[in-house]
Amino acid sequence: MKIALLIVDMQTVFLKDKEQSNIGKACEYINYTADLLRSKGHLIVHIQDIESRQESNKELFEIIPEIRVEEHEKRITKVFPNAFWKTDLEQLLLENEVGLVSVSGFAAEHCVLFTYNGAKERGF
Numbered sequence: 001m002k003i004a005l006l007i008v009d010m011q012t013v014f015l016k017d018k019e020q021s022n023i024g025k026a027c028e029y030i031n032y033t034a035d036l037l038r039s040k041g042h043l044i045v046h047i048q049d050i051e052s053r054q055e056s057n058k059e060l061f062e063i064i065p066e067i068r069v070e071e072h073e074k075r076i077t078k079v080f081p082n083a084f085w086k087t088d089l090e091q092l093l094l095e096n097e098v099g100l101v102s103v104s105g106f107a108a109e110h111c112v113l114f115t116y117n118g119a120k121e122r123g124f
Helices: 020-039 055-061 089-095 108-121
Strands: 002-008 043-049 074-078 098-105
Touching (some): 002 020, 020 043, 043 108, 074 089
Parallel strands (some): 002 043, 043 074
16 A cells, blocks of 8 residues: 655744744654655645745745755645645545555644544545
């Protein structure tokens, strides 16, 4: 079965005021898991919230440098908490024959949880 790791909202705009030691620990786990899955040919998807992005603050919506992003990895942008809602995420997972989704990010009680529920509703 193919696995996808969804890395949700690990962006400067959401993490700039958080305790850096907690961010470092979260990034360590995310990068470790991503490396394991990459080594087996599984899918890594970086999900970025762009709801309030403007030309003047565009750089704040980039993925933080502590998260390793490989050039070939997919990116999905979203404007709703659930990364499946009104995006191509479900189609991307189906095209890649993904059966199991693991969802990660810094704030599990927000968009990570909503995206997890979206995955569950869609049978992943």
